[in-house]
Amino acid sequence: DAGSVLSFAYSSVRGYGDVHPTLGELRVGYLPVEVKHPLTGEAVEIGEILATECEMVSRVQVDEQAQEEASLPKFGLGYGFCFGQSEVKAMSMSMLDRVLSAAKESGVHGESGSAANEEFVLLHVDGIEASGFTAHYKLPHYVSFQADISVLERTRKHRAAQFAEAVEKRQQRINTMEAFHALNEENE
Incomplete structure (x- = not known):
């Protein structure tokens, strides 16, 4: 999963996209896991999980017509979260989030590369689906x-x-x- 997310994110900054992010914040730490107690209804901490979270900032690309209508250039935020300690995966997810958000905001889906096409990314980033489909060729x-x-x-x-x-x-x-x-x- 991390490899495919990284590949899409990398493609968006190296020639097939216009998202050039700046790392806003990268956090790794333990988060509490809470469940509702069945009798009292209160939240009870039952453990903790290691997680990585990332925020990336990039300039929002605005075409000339929209530039005249809107007043000022602005920045957009991309967010990534994953279980465990995986800075590269969280950073890649935040870059992809920014690319896909920019595509939705501008109404341009996939024109600046495959990473800007939400359907394409979601169908191809699933490692279990991809490996299962590829492995079926071993069958008769x-x-x-x-x-x-x-x-x-x-x-x-x-x-x-x-x-x-x-x-x-x-x-x-x-x-x-x-x-x-x-x-x-x-x-x-």
């Missing part, structure tokens, strides 16, 4: 492969029949032309 695919072979064979037979028919029609035209020439020679 003889049924679908056999179906592909059948289609290929039918196509070849169909094309061979079309070619044979075209050759036969051409030969018939040649025979007709020869017969016509022979008939003309007899009549002269």
Whole structure:
């Protein structure tokens, strides 16, 4: 997961996007885990988890027309959070958050790179989905492969029949032309 999030975030700052963030704050620490007590209804701390949180700031890109309508340039905030200590993942998430937010704000989805397309990012950042789909190729695919072979064979037979028919029609035209020439020679 961290690798795919990092790849999308990196693509947004290296040539396929216009988000150049500045690290606002990066925090790593333990957070309390609380649950509601079933009898008293009060919050009870049952433990703690290690987490990483990041805020990135970047200038909001405004086109010239919007610049005239809106008054001043501004900054936008990107936020990232993950369990455990993973500064790179949290930073990458905050960069992606900024890229996707900028795309939504400007109404430009995916035009400045794949990291600006929310659907594309969400479908491809899921490591479990991606590894599961890729791993399924290890399973026997003889049924679908056999179906592909059948289609290929039918196509070849169909094309061979079309070619044979075209050759036969051409030969018939040649025979007709020869017969016509022979008939003309007899009549002269």
